Amino acid sequence: MTTRATCDEGYLPQLPPGAQTLVRQEQASGRLSRLLSAVTEDQQVSLADLVFVVVADLESDLGQTFAGLFMDPGEVRAELEAASEAGRRPVILDVVVKDDAKRLVDAMEPEVAEYVRLRPPFAFVLFVVDRFGEPSITMAAPVVRAPAPGAVH
Numbered sequence: 001m002t003t004r005a006t007c008d009e010g011y012l013p014q015l016p017p018g019a020q021t022l023v024r025q026e027q028a029s030g031r032l033s034r035l036l037s038a039v040t041e042d043q044q045v046s047l048a049d050l051v052f053v054v055v056a057d058l059e060s061d062l063g064q065t066f067a068g069l070f071m072d073p074g075e076v077r078a079e080l081e082a083a084s085e086a087g088r089r090p091v092i093l094d095v096v097v098k099d100d101a102k103r104l105v106d107a108m109e110p111e112v113a114e115y116v117r118l119r120p121p122f123a124f125v126l127f128v129v130d131r132f133g134e135p136s137i138t139m140a141a142p143v144v145r146a147p148a149p150g151a152v153h
Helices: 017-029 031-042 061-070 073-086 098-107 110-117
Strands: 002-004 051-057 091-097 124-129 135-140 143-145
Touching: 017 031, 017 051, 017 091, 017 124, 031 051, 031 091, 051 061, 051 098, 061 091, 061 124, 073 091, 091 098, 098 110
Parallel strands: 051 124
Antiparallel strands: 002 143, 051 091, 124 135
């Protein structure tokens, strides 16, 4: 079973261009799919659980704030070096789930918490900070692919 966010779900075109670029970069590298698959398996996240995905440009002030929350200095240096070598934007890509995600959302602006309350049980929240430090938030539905039950003809 794989879980991935797709552009054809309709959420990506609604993000500002800088945020779209970061999400597409992480999709193309496969990091976003690997992260969501790992969380689904390792954290035993169900579709009813709150999954809050952070994609933030490390060179923005808000990205640095998230890096301070989720990464140690060695991880930040490694990401900056890897991004430079690969010719991509350096980002923090992390996910917060279940009760930790609820606490994070509650600590943010009231508008964010209100928006997240609208989340259908099958969607995850995608929070993107572009290179200029502009935050964007949207929701995305994962696409789950598994073999169909029954015999293969």
